[in-house]
Amino acid sequence: MKLLYKILGIVLGVALISAGITCFTAPDITFLAIGYILGVAMIVSGISNAVTWSARRKLGLADGWTLAGGILSMVFGIVLIVSEAAQLAADVFVAYMAGIWIVAEGILRIVKSSALHTMNTATGGTTPARRWWVVLISGIALVLLGIFSIMNPGITAVALGLLIGLDIIFAGVNLITLTLVV
Numbered sequence: 001m002k003l004l005y006k007i008l009g010i011v012l013g014v015a016l017i018s019a020g021i022t023c024f025t026a027p028d029i030t031f032l033a034i035g036y037i038l039g040v041a042m043i044v045s046g047i048s049n050a051v052t053w054s055a056r057r058k059l060g061l062a063d064g065w066t067l068a069g070g071i072l073s074m075v076f077g078i079v080l081i082v083s084e085a086a087q088l089a090a091d092v093f094v095a096y097m098a099g100i101w102i103v104a105e106g107i108l109r110i111v112k113s114s115a116l117h118t119m120n121t122a123t124g125g126t127t128p129a130r131r132w133w134v135v136l137i138s139g140i141a142l143v144l145l146g147i148f149s150i151m152n153p154g155i156t157a158v159a160l161g162l163l164i165g166l167d168i169i170f171a172g173v174n175l176i177t178l179t180l181v182v
Contacts, residue, residue: 009179016172020165027161034094034160035080035087042077046070095156099149106142109135 023030049070056062080086116132123129149156 006179010176013172013174013176013179016175017169018172020167020169020172023165023168024162025165027158027165030161030164031095031157032087032091035090038090039077039080039087042073042080044077046072046074046077049073091157092153095153095160096150098156098160099146099153101146102142102149103146106139106144106146109139109142111139113139 047070049066053062053067053070056066080090113132113136116129116135119127120129120132149159
């Protein structure tokens, strides 16, 4: 049985690496799949809520909100899967949110660098806070990158598609490595 698990782990790892390479070579298409994936996730969540509601109903603990939330999730998920316009809207939303998130992270780093600078001054420059300027530079770089991402969501989409592909490749390598070690 252990040999079967090893073979299965290696086969699935190779499949993940192949899928990751495919995503990496077509990052635009990978990114455009995000709306579809969100739709599937909404449907699965809706089904889960409906099953939870059913189990709670048998125990006399059901509330209509759980069922309503499940039905709403399923409806929105179906709309997202069947409507290319809804998928595109979700994809564009993700691209812009990524840019906004990068800007916010940059601003937080700039604020943190100020606190580190204050700490560095108070300790006379003897702590790791003496490198507060590195945090400041990375914060400024993130703000600029985020603004660039917001102004060019297509480039952000390709970058996210590449990162998804890379993550899937690493997951496949990790699975093969764990399978061979265990």
